[in-house]
Amino acid sequence: MVRIFRWLMRITVAVLVLVGLVVGAVYYFASRSLPDYDKRLTVDGLDTPVEILRDHANVPHIFSDDDAGVFFGLGYAHAQDRLWQMMVMRRTVQGRLSEVFGARTVEIDKLLRRFDLYRLARTSVAAQDADTLAALEAYAAGVNARLDEINRDALGRGAPEMFLFDMPIAPWHPADSIAVIKLMAVQMMSQLDREVLRARLSLALPDKARLADILPDAPGTGVGALPDYAALMPGADTLRFAGGMGGAANDPLSPFRGPGLANASNGWAAAPSRSASGGTLLANDPHLGFSAPSIWYLARLELSSGGVIGGTIPGMPLVLSGRSDRLGWGLTSSYLDDLDVMIEELNPDNPEQYRTPDGFQPFETRRSIIEIKDSAPVTLTLRWSENGPVLPGSHADLGTITPPGHVAAVSWTALDDQDTTMSAGLGLMRARSIREAMVAGEKFVAPSQNLILADRLDVAMKTVGAMPRRNANHDSQGRMPALGAVEHNRWQGRLSYDANPEFIAPSGGIVGNTNNKLVERPFPLHVSFDWGDTQRVQRWTRLMQLRHVHSRDSFVEAQLDTVSVTARTLLPLVGKDLWFTGEAAPDGTTERRRHMALELLADWNGEMNEYLPEPLIYMAWMRALQERLVRDELGPLADELTHVEPLFIERVFRDVDGAGAWCDVIHSTPRETCSDIARMALDDALTWLTETQGTAIESLAWGDLHQATHDHAVLGEVPLLRYFVNIRQSTSGGDNTLNRAKTAGKGANPFRNVHGAGFRGVYDFADPDSSVFVISTGQSGHVLSRHYDDMATLWRRGEYIPMSLDTDLARAASVGVTRLLPKGE
Template sequence: MGLLFRWLMRMTTALLVLIVLGLGLAYFLASQSLPDYDKDIALPGLSAPVEIVRDNANVPHIFGSFGASDEDVYFGLGYAHAQDRLWQMTMLRRTVQGRLSEVFGSRTVEIDSLLRRLDLYRLAQQSVSAQDPGTLAALTAYSAGVNARLGEINDSALGRGAPEMFVFNAPIAPWQPADSIAVMKLMALKLSGQLQDEVLRARTMLILDDPERLLDILPDSPGTGVAALPEYAQLFPGLKRYAETASIPQAAMSPFPPRGLAGASNVWAAARARSASAGTLLANDPHMGLSAPTLWYLARMELATGGVIGATLPGIPAVIVGRSDQLGWGVTSSYVDDQDIFIEKLNPENPEEYLTPNGYKRFTSRPSIIQIKDSQPITLILRWSENGPVLPGSLYGLSAVTPSGHVASLAWTALSDTDTSMSAAISLMRSQNVQDALVSGEHFIAPSQNLVLADQETIAMKTIGSVPQRNARNQSQGRLPNQGWRRENRWQGRSPYAANPQFVSPRGGILGNTNNKLLERPFPNHVSYNWGDTQRIHRWQKLMQTRQVHTRDSFIEAQLDTVSYTARSLLPLIGADLWFTSNAATEGTLARQQQTALSLLSEWNGEMNEHLPEPLIYMAWLRALQARLIVDELGPLASEFKHVEPLFIERVFRDVDGASAWCDIRQSAPKESCTDMARMALDDALVWINERYGSALESLRWGDAHQATHDHEVLGEVPLLRFFVNIRQSTSGGDNTLQRGLSSGEDPDPFQNVHSAGYRGVYDFSDPDSSVFITSTGQSGHFLSRFYDDMAQLWRRGEYIPMSLDVDLARAAAVGITRIQPLQK
């Protein structure tokens, strides 16, 4: 027995030693790719020395020496991006190329297939020649900087450049100018949501018995009504009135956003007359899906036109949002209707032909081979009509709205082979004043954005990006999939840039956008029917109007505001007949819990604070209420409405145009009232809370449910590793607060914060160097780096770091200075 015990001890000890050695080896190999920020190096591709000073937040400040050109500075940015975000850059490029399956196998084939069909990378390659000479030089120099880092990794055996490369080993091709343009097109895809809305509107039309109810569940933003549309079944007779399950690639690497999770943002500016310091102010926080690392990367470049500082995107040689000494710029998603689905009628005699206004025409087709790791390659036939690429029926449930003998194609402004958006971005960054910036915006194609500007004297807002020109006789007005063979439905080019909404130096001295409706114009000059916000704008207006003058700190306060206008407006409606009307109930019963919940909500001010119980009770109640209201009318389609639509709830409980009909359960004999539905939904919510968080309502914390999910797209699902690479944080805010944290809507954690402000910046032009910014994770994409998540807690607490162009300040606490000399041949 003793002998057996000794051998067991020896084997256990040996196993532990092997595990420790294995972990040590893994750490050693992974740490080899940690960049050295403090060094002198000679690299090819420079005309003069470049210095990269990394301040104490690891923000690179890139300077060229005497005789250096702007191209040398762009080289430095490419090198810095590749030091900190190489894996992220290669993933973005592989995604847009449709080449993920070469690394990840069959699980990403659907993503690759969809990207190949859109052909974004080929369009990016063709767009290179459309750039102006300065932009082409910047793209070339930036690529040289990235490739110089790749060469350094290979020559010095620097751990393959990123720890992920050990797990998913694949060759890295040299960076090219087309890659940067392709990354910008990929951002357009991530920020676009009109396609999903068109398909869902058609599917909802097909399943609703009463077409009058469509504007309840898919309401227009408040304003002048829209002219009546034809029923979708009238456009395409023979379609079945049912809803199939929609499908989009669910992998974390998918760039196809679920409905409601496309782009969003806040941006606002104050003129000098509305500023306490007599200098213009600007605040911006773009919202995108959260990830680790975040998509944003802070950087400063010293160009011939002056210093610029702000947020860049790895792969793109431009400050996308930020400031110079003279100008600040911020963006929000404009929600321009820049996508249309066309239903193409196939020739019954030849399915390779489709009907056009001039008769049948052959699709433009070509094969595309997808290489799949550990599997046989597959060959796709990519088909394009005159309207755009043909899409598979599985995408967003397209098959449910596509009749037999037809296929669906996509018209989208980003499908341009002369896309000059990169030239516009670099020109904007070099602009010296608002007028220069407005001129630069004309060349922007996609993604369409609301650009807000502030120089020393002027504030302005302009919608940039292509706006399709539609015929006034368009059958669906761009709101539904349309008959592609009818001339009046087809796009007629691009609307003039001058027709895009523009506001310069408004009388009130305040400009802003929360993705809300900008203006009311009749079709076809309407800009959009689908807007991203009808709620946050009310709270923003109140905060802006309650002060005669604003400061940097008041703009920060607004950016971090967590009071829900939606909660304040809806709770009195849905609880009107429930407050203080219940009978006495025994402790521990559901009836007693209902009393407690109503009591808490009746005294709540609507603040979605992470430490309070009321936000969780409110959100669970509203979610359960919407589910009860729609499930009998929409059946399986109800699962597509993952987020509470405040306008729908308001219409129902105010009985706008008979909307209270949603409250009656059609399958039951009694006629339920909206009060009945509110009471039953509250019980549903409390049962769910009890099962998930316990029965002590007063001790609930909204932040436990509303955790920000900064997850690594690839390693975030790997056991053990996920604890090192994922960043989870308790957060305040919610779906409709200015500090927006959009919930996932997906069980089992429907309130996880998955879409939020990955960047915040506030710029004060009375003292530009007092400006501040922050990102949601950190500068490094290397999970062993201390800069991987060092900004995460600052971001969660609503703190910022200085956004200064002061050279001495950057050097004073630098974590490293990299001096790059031209390599002498």
């Protein structure tokens, strides 16, 4: 027995020693790629010395005697901290993920190859102005200097992920940076999915008048009645019962997110007349999908035109949202309708031809080979019509609205081979006034944005990006797919930059945008029929008008506001026949749970606080209510409506234009009222909460389900590793609060917070060094770095770090200084 015990002890010790050695080896090799921020390094491709000073939050402050040296330093810093992220983004836009990740990403690669964005980026290099070309070349040289250092000094392949995935790294090129901009356009794409969904709903709804309920227009006049899609498209009636087709949107590596999670943002500015300090103010928090690390990276560049500081995206030499000493700028998604789906009729005698206004013409075709790890390569035939690339029916459910003998193509402003968006971004960074920024904005192509501006004297807002010129007789006004062979459905170039909406020196002293409707203009100058917000703007307007003057702190308060105007509007409307009408009921019964829930909601002010039960009850109720309203009419198509549409609920319960008809279950004999459906939906919600949370109603907490999911796109689902690479935090806010925290809308937990403000910045030009900013994770993409998640807690608590151009302040608490020297020094 003693002998057995001794052998067991020996085996246990041996196993522990072996595990320790393995862990130690893993840590050693992974830690080799941790950047050393305090060093001197001689590099190729550099003409003047560069100093990269890292402040206490690891924000690089980059100095050189010329701008090329500064952009070189930014490329080097990006590659130090976010090399894996940059390489994955480049492979994504190239359509080459499958070379590394295998069959799981083949569909993503196929789609990106069909859009051909990387070829368009390469062609666009020559369209940039001389200063931009110099910046792109210097930035690429900085990235490549870091790659050379990694190879020369065996620095753990540059990132821990490189040990797990065989990813050969080619040198960085100027085209790669332009390609990253085009990838951002893909991530912000929403019009394609919206057009397809509108067409599918038009086919599915027996009463076509109800389409305006389920996909309501933003408040305002001037929108005409929609045609029936079946009337627009020969043969579309055969698609009425077609089921949905899976796409590539579910993989964390996919840039395609669908209409519910495409894009959003907040931005506003106040003139001196509305500022307590007497200087202009600007606040900006762009919204994108959460990830670990964040897509955002903070940096300060000391250019010959002056210092700029703010949010960059690794891969691009741009400060996209930030300030100089004289100008602040922010971006919000404009929701410009910059994409149309065109249905191309195939030649029945030759499917390699399609109908045009001048008869059948051949597609432009090209073969593309996709290499797949551990599998045979796939050869793809890329087809383009005069309207744009032909997409497969599986993407965005295009097959469900494409009649037999037809294919779907897309016209999209991002498919420009002379794209000067990069030059616009560089021009904006060098601008010293609103006027100069407006001039720079003319070169923006895609993605279209609202540019919020503040110089020392005034504020302004301008929509930038190419606006398609459509014919006034367009069959669907761009709201649904249309026949590509019809001349008046085709684009006729672009509108002039002057047609883009602008608001300069407003009389009220404040400009801003929450993705809300900006203008009311007749088609085709309408900008868009689909806008990203009808709710947050109501709260923003109230907060701006509550004060005669604002301050940096009041702008921060507005950014972090978690009061839901939507909840305050819908709850009294939906529950009007339920409040205080319940009878006494035994504990544990459905009636008692309903009574308790209504009692809590009756005293709630609409604040989506993570510690309260009311936000969870409200969200579960509205979700169940929309499901009850639409499922009988739409069947499986109801699954596409992943998020609650507040205007739809409001139209139904106010019976706008007969919308109350949605409350009656068409497959049942009794005639249900809206009060009946509201009561049943509340019971559905409470049953779901009881089954999934297993606790008393009053003990629920919104934050238990509403967790921000900053997940690693590749390692985030790997057992054990996910606990190290994912950053999860309970959060306040919701779909329709200014502190936007968009829920997933599907899955076992539809209330996960997956989309929001990964960057926040507030700029005060009375005291610029009191300006502040923060990102949602940390500067480093290296999981072993203390800067991987050191800003995550600040972000969750609504705290910020200083945004200072004062070099002495940055140097006072620096974590290191890197000096890059040209060869020969």
